[in-house]
Amino acid sequence: MxxxxxxxxxxxxxxxxxxxxxxxxxxxxxxxxxKMIPARYILRQAMANGLLEPATVILETTSGTFGLALAMQGVHLDRRVVLVSDPVIDERLYRRLTDLGAQVERVPAEAGTIVGGFQVARLNRLNELRAAYPSTFCPEQYSNxxxxxxxxxxxxxxxxxxxxxxxxxxxxxxxxxxxxxxxxxxxxxxxxxxxxxxxxxxxxxxxxxxxxxxxxxxxxxxxxxxxxxxxxxxxxxxxxxxxxxxxxxxxxxxxxxxxxxxxxxxxxxxxxxxxxxxxxxxxxxxxxxxxxxxxxxxxxxxxxxxxxxxxxxxxxxxxxxxxxxxxxxxxxxxxxxxxxxxxxxxxxxxxx
Missing domain, CATH: 3.40.50.1100 (Rossmann fold)
Incomplete structure (x- = not known):
């Protein structure tokens, strides 16, 4: 593509x-x-700096529209997108994300009882996925x-x-x-x-x-x-x-x-x-x-x-x-x- x-x-x-x-x-x-503004900017900066090669998987934790922006960008950049989200992610959003080709992982419901709730659980799962794939790029919207x-x-x-x-x-x-x-x-x-x-x-x-x-x-x-x-x-x-x-x-x-x-x-x-x-x-x-x-x-x-x-x-x-x-x-x-x-x-x- x-x-x-x-x-x-x-x-x-x-x-x-x-x-x-x-x-x-x-x-x-x-x-x-x-959220399309930071999604486009971050991914294009990553490409310019050689951090987003054709086989690189885009990984991020999100329960909202930043994930949608990344999934849309994944279509245009021809990159695989894997998102870690809450078990209560909006079903309409979930269907749209998956229709765009994104893989959406939902942390288990019991994760909401830990300190920091679903957001900490999502970050923990994100780190596991980063170790599992040979080449990943995480936009890290919270700290980038x-x-x-x-x-x-x-x-x-x-x-x-x-x-x-x-x-x-x-x-x-x-x-x-x-x-x-x-x-x-x-x-x-x-x-x-x-x-x-x-x-x-x-x-x-x-x-x-x-x-x-x-x-x-x-x-x-x-x-x-x-x-x-x-x-x-x-x-x-x-x-x-x-x-x-x-x-x-x-x-x-x-x-x-x-x-x-x-x-x-x-x-x-x-x-x-x-x-x-x-x-x-x-x-x-x-x-x-x-x-x-x-x-x-x-x-x-x-x-x-x-x-x-x-x-x-x-x-x-x-x-x-x-x-x-x-x-x-x-x-x-x-x-x-x-x-x-x-x-x-x-x-x-x-x-x-």
Whole structure:
């Protein structure tokens, strides 16, 4: 198979977002598949450096859209892709991955009881597979600096199209999209604010590791690519708030986003309204097709109790980031390191 590059390759069109004006001072950066940006960049850097030969197997741990981006890239690069995922990976996503030719290994359900949960179990299995194949390349989205580096193209687009950007709001997982986009923006706009959106049960900003229903945000381990000094503030959203905000985004603006984007929209809409003279951009990482039977189904929401309480009008500000307060919490992070914020507290999650 011949490698296709540039605009004749289908995945090229998945990279940059559409910029959509939601209110006079709030724009959405709406992606079809945001994870295509680091996937394409990392794999092409690997090829340029001789790390991705024709017989090399692409290995990665993922339970979401980064795996989809790698599988799509595997088609265009003619490389075998093996993904290690959770037992609860979305079935629609699983079918799409396997139809693209990717091999998907699911760690056993009992792995969720170990320290670090499925993410640690996946990393352990990934290391076993790396030893089993003669030639592998692991993109390592959590630690590869090419992940945040790849988002320079998003910062360039925002500067070219909008000029002044005063605040960027987005969900946080590996740290690549927010740290990369805002880090590059600040080379031109040093005062640009960054609001990271996480979920309860994620260790990224100090919570104890626990079960997380929300997909596309939060982690059970601290990724090396997460630079806490990027963030001015952090918001945590429970599923009830994220799901209702996702539906509100759809009904008000016809934007069909996943719940991580809905959670980011909730925080961004509030910040933009409180700062009418500042231009805010909210990152919407993917579309809502995987959630049609859940978030976009009123019967499912009602049965799960997610329509029993109204969407909060504003977050509850806390002085200790370890403890959530209700469905929507915020904390003034002030561009400090993890140790600077949490060094004086006993870490509930056991991470350093």
């Amino acid at each position: 011949t490698l296709r590059t540039g605009s004749d390759e289908a995945t090229h069109a998945f990279q940059l977002p559409r910029l959509i004006r939601l209110t006079p001072n709030l724009y959405a950066a709406s992606f079809m598949l945001m 600096p090419d992940n945040p580096r790849s988002y320079a193209v998003v910062a360039e687009l925002l500067l070219e199209c909008l000029g002044q950007v005063d605040c960027v709001v987005g969900p946080v997982g590996s740290g690549g999209s927010m740290c990369g986009t805002v880090g590059n923006l600040r080379s031109v706009l040093p005062d640009c604010q960054a609001i990271g959106v996480d979920t309860h049960g994620s260790v990224l900003f100090g919570h104890a590791d626990a079960h997380r229903e929300l997909r596309g945000m939060g982690m059970s381990v601290l990724p090396a690519n997460l630079d806490h000094r990027i963030f001015d503030s952090v918001h945590w959203c429970a599923p009830v708030a994220a799901y209702q905000a996702t539906r509100q985004l759809h009904r008000r603006h016809a934007l069909f986003a996943g719940p991580s984007g809905g959670a980011a929209y909730l925080a961004a809409r509030w910040w933009a309204a409180a700062n009418p003279n500042a231009l805010t951009v909210v990152m919407l990482p993917d579309e809502g097709y995987r959630y049609q039977d859940t978030v976009y189904d009123d019967a499912w929401l009602r049965a799960a109790g997610y329509l029993d309480s109204p969407l909060p009008a504003e977050p509850v500000a806390v002085t200790d980031p370890r403890f959530p307060q209700g469905a929507w919490t915020s904390y003034d992070w002030q561009r400090r390191s993890y140790a600077e914020v949490l060094g004086g507290h006993q870490l509930l999650s056991g991470v350093g």
